Amino acid sequence: MSQRPLNVGLIGGGKGAFIVQPHQRAINSDGTRRVTAGALFPDPKIAMEEAAKWPYPITGYPSYDDMITAQAGLPNDKKLDYVLIVTPNHVHFDPAMKALKAGIPVFCEKPLTVNLEQAAELVKMVHKTGIPFGVAHTYLGHWTTRFSRAIVRSGLLGEIRWVDSYYIQGWLATKLEDTGQQQASWRVNPKLAGASGCGGDIGTHALMQLRFLTGLEVTELSAQLEAFVPGRKLDDHFTIYCKLNNGAKALVRASQICIGHKNDLGISVNGTKGSLRWRQEDPECITVSLMGQPDRVYYRGCVVPNDGFLKDMPADLMAEPVIPPGHPEAFHDAFARLHRCFEADVRKWKATGKPMHIDGSKYANVEDGWMGIAFIETCVKSAKKKGLWTKMPRKI
């Protein structure tokens, strides 16, 4: 008999919120998990009104404190199996910590927190409790991202020596925040967004793509954080030259002032034997080039292991559910894959009752979240000293 769907509680997401929407579609997409509750807004009255207006029935709570404490009194099949945190960055730490203390798994938006102390506390708490914790680095959920990781890590490209990982947007090319636009307003405020604007918002995605594909870590960096739009306190343009732990170099760059660029996230990984290129605006294929050979373009759904070029592919990757090629997968499918993988870990954790370590091979874990914040803080330090080469803190 099939198992009951997991119950998911939303923290944030009312009144025109953005990222809750792809998440809630992804959560509900397989029928094996569903949104059942929400603390959707900071004002308790509005939180309840927003829950009452939700497109399908959910239990509304006036605050995330109320939602978390209410769980203890509920029968097992009504309790939340995990919470999703989709609030602005400054409201990640507190609900995440409270949920962990109440024994509830957490799937949290990035950047993990607004400073490294908070990130370290979350890492410690996750290690102490062994409760599943995921960070929503969306683009790891593309089948092609997981495929790229397998190719790069197979050694096909040789020793990696140069990576260009970027996320370029244009939506903050003018002072959109002055119009009251909700998503812009908090992203440019250091108290709500953290020490870097563009870097924290999208530079962390570019860093995560680099680390996920290559398994390499940034050891030292030289950063330029710029605000092109006059009057902005935080960077809207983020250019980081990095040294990696195998001796390679990388550029991790992000911008929000490049008009015409929408969600132009991409990566170029260059090794001694070949290169791999991928762009999220065309997420169904990757290009692999080996020296002296024609380019190979691999499409999701058309990959055959041991085709004379590729070696074995990881069994879990080949077993990932995909629709036939030519029916495009994209952003929403990436989110769904993250939640599907997180669900599997939550179910495993519940079934064994044993502390769990999330290995970060299918979605970002709490250590990845910490690394994103460590990167941001090191970039800010370096930029304040005009790009002085600055060492990253030791891995937690």
Ligand SMILES: NC(=O)c1ccc[n+]([C@@H]2O[C@H](COP(=O)([O-])OP(=O)(O)OC[C@H]3O[C@@H](n4cnc5c(N)ncnc54)[C@H](O)[C@@H]3O)[C@@H](O)[C@H]2O)c1
């Ligand atoms: N993974 C991705 O691709 C991606 C994309 C966009 C945003 N994000 C991240 O998601 C988070 C939310 O971003 P957004 O663009 O959706 O913001 P948003 O402003 O659209 O939504 C934030 C929501 O949180 C609610 N909120 C604020 N404080 C709250 C509190 N104390 N209790 C309950 N609800 C509260 C707001 O009312 C709103 O509903 C940010 O951390 C952002 O960095 C990630």
